[in-house]
Amino acid sequence: MTASQVIFYIISAFILSTGLLAVTSRKIFRSAIWLLFSLIGIAGLFFWMQLDFIAAVQIIVYVGGIVVLIIFSIFLTQQAGNEMAKPVRSKVFFAALVVSLGFILTYTFIYKYNFLPIGHQPLNVNVSNIGIQLLSTTEHGYILPFEVASILLLAAMIACIVIAMKNPSATDKAGREKKPPHIKEETAEIINV
Amino acid sequence: MNDIPLTHILFVSTALFFIGMYGLFTRRNMITMLMSIELMLNSVNINFVAFNKYLYPDQLNGIFFTIFIITIAAAEAAVAIAIIINFYRSHYSIDVEDSGEMKW
Numbered sequence: 681m682t683a684s685q686v687i688f689y690i691i692s693a694f695i696l697s698t699g700l701l702a703v704t705s706r707k708i709f710r711s712a713i714w715l716l717f718s719l720i721g722i723a724g725l726f727f728w729m730q731l732d733f734i735a736a737v738q739i740i741v742y743v744g745g746i747v748v749l750i751i752f753s754i755f756l757t758q759q760a761g762n763e764m765a766k767p768v769r770s771k772v773f774f775a776a777l778v779v780s781l782g783f784i785l786t787y788t789f790i791y792k793y794n795f796l797p798i799g800h801q802p803l804n805v806n807v808s809n810i811g812i813q814l815l816s817t818t819e820h821g822y823i824l825p826f827e828v829a830s831i832l833l834l835a836a837m838i839a840c841i842v843i844a845m846k847n848p849s850a851t852d853k854a855g856r857e858k859k860p861p862h863i864k865e866e867t868a869e870i871i872n873v
Numbered sequence: 874m875n876d877i878p879l880t881h882i883l884f885v886s887t888a889l890f891f892i893g894m895y896g897l898f899t900r901r902n903m904i905t906m907l908m909s910i911e912l913m914l915n916s917v918n919i920n921f922v923a924f925n926k927y928l929y930p931d932q933l934n935g936i937f938f939t940i941f942i943i944t945i946a947a948a949e950a951a952v953a954i955a956i957i958i959n960f961y962r963s964h965y966s967i968d969v970e971d972s973g974e975m976k977w
Contacts, residue, residue, distance in 0.1 A: 688877050692885045699889050699912055703896030708905060715908050718889075722915050725885070729926050734939055738918075741943050746911060746950045753954045754904055757961045767899045775898035783891040790883050795928060803930040813933055814940075822937050829944045836948035844955040846962075 688728060695721035706763045708754055716747045733807050882923040889916035903957045903967040907950065914946045 695718055702714035719742045726735035814822045889912060896909030918939045925935025957967055964971050 779891045779895040840955040
């Protein structure tokens with residue numbers, strides 16, 4: 681086994697084990713951190729394939745953007761130290777059964793299929809090549825999806841602001857925000873005392 | 874690099890996809906379900922890049938698909954988290970079992 685193979689298997693084991701922990705850990709904050717490690721492992725896999733640009737984009741967008749967003753929303757919506765409720769045992773059993781059967785079926789098809797490379801020269805992934813083809817208007821250019829993606833990002837930005845804006849019914853007439861039910865009970869107790 | 878067959882990389886991406894699917898089936902919390910979806914999207918990215926690298930090395934199409942998937946995943950995560958936070962404001966919970974109605 682060469683060093684490259686050893687590195688590949690280490691990265692793969694890292695991705696799969698941290699991914700598995702991310703979907704099974706019962707503390708939501710730990711689950712987010714395992715997801716972070718899994719995404720870093722995927723960026724490492726892209727580095728191993730010598731696609732530096734994609735690996736950099738992966739780290740910037742996923743690790744620096746999406747996971748941080750997820751962690752912030754965890755802090756906004758729940759107590760991070762609490763354990764989540766255990767999933768029902770029968771549901772876990774059937775989910776594991778369906779998932780393993782699906783995996784075996786899919787991988788059997790992949791294993792039996794004979795992949796033949798079409799091109800022969802090595803992949804040339806300069807950032808300049810990617811940029812030129814991304815913005816070219818010729819036959820194999822990607823300018824139309826690029827513009828559509830920019831419109832999509834603008835729409836998503838406006839939609840996030842509109843959806844997450846405080847709607848007037850969430851505040852009572854005095855302008856104070858309604859308290860969550862458990863806080864209400866506590867204040868009721870204090871008033872009773 | 875070329876001493877690893879393509880099927881081994883596809884093994885990793887397939888396993889990651891089904892791990893994400895397992896999380897989607899068993900989790901009841903909206904944020905963790907979103908995390909499972911991110912895992913599945915990432916496994917698809919690995920697939921596109923590996924096919925581009927091994928089968929069509931004279932083109933860049935898989936890389937462009939990966940870039941667009943990453944873009945759309947970012948937009949999707951942002952909108953989903955906005956919806957989750959708005960849902961939390963009205964129901965004080967982000968459990969999918971509590972979301973029986975689609976009232977705003």
